[in-house]
Amino acid sequence: MNTCILISTCEKYRSLTDFTRARIQEFWKDAPPLRLCGISGDPCALPLHDDPRDWMKVVRSACDALMADGFAQAYLILDDHPPLGRCHAAHLNETLPAMMRELGAVSISLSGYGQGRATNGKVVKWRDWQLDRCLPDTLWKYPLHPALWRLDALRDLLDRLIAGLPESEHTPWAFERRGGAKDAGLPAELTMHSYRIEGRAHAAIPYPGRLERFKSATDLYRFLVRKFAGETERAAVDERILGAHHYYHGPYPLIWSGLMRKGAVNRNALFFLSLVGRNDWVEAIQRLTFE
Secondary structure: OOEEEEEEOOHHHHHHHHHHHHHHHHHOOOOOOEEEEOOOOOOOEOOOOOOOOOHHHHHHHHHHHHHHOOOOEEEEEEOOOOOOOOOOHHHHHHHHHHHHHHHOOOEEEEEEEEOOEOOOEEEEEEOOEEEEEEOOOOOOOOOOOOEEEEHHHHHHHHHHHHHHOOHHHOOHHHHHHHHOOHHHOOOHHHHOOEEEEEOHHHOOOOOOHHHHHHHHHHHHHHHHHHHHHOHHHHHHHHHHHHHHHOEEOOOOOEEOOOOEEOOEEOHHHHHHHHHOOOHHHHHHHHHOOOO
């Protein structure tokens, strides 16, 4: 196997990393080898040669270390993106790595289209999969939701961004935003080969019926609020209930934006977990410390 899992983290979120790693062990059968970057003192941690505040350089060095160990592909997962249910291990371990090799893909995002999400480019077919092939000028073609990356391409992308950005912008947000910018000056090899899956057709279990019904009800409720109370009131409603719409069902079930948002626990994620009966997780997340 030349595929691994790379969790990007920092010392502040070590407890969150442990939570995410435990969920991977719970829900991803026979998962590839797991490595951490951004911290030291953990058996799975890669050597830390860079300032841990420089996200781009830390991940770039991790690419070198993983390639030196014989890995060609890695699932890059931020520390606040655990799987929220059973993963489709065969697809994650075998199908998607084969897809990457055959398509020459730079990245394959596990947060895809469908389930209320639009495509970013052209829908193409690979075997029985429908894929969204991002266009060269797609702004958000390098999102940091869980994705499979070709390590040499990820390293090349990081090298170019590091060279063109001040150290203050070597952040995950800048990676997402600047990597897809029209003025980034990236070669076609990097801009034409990013894909997003259609996840629902390839999940390990059926889409939760209770969640389907709740989403349909909230769609009607949001429409009525907007029609009779206005956009401002609907925005307030969305702050309370939109977490149900941020869930993405697929081979790696996930929540948009992860468990953290703007430095605090993501309320939308907690709402979703409560909705599906994972109050034990809500309590565990609320007990985490970030120091």
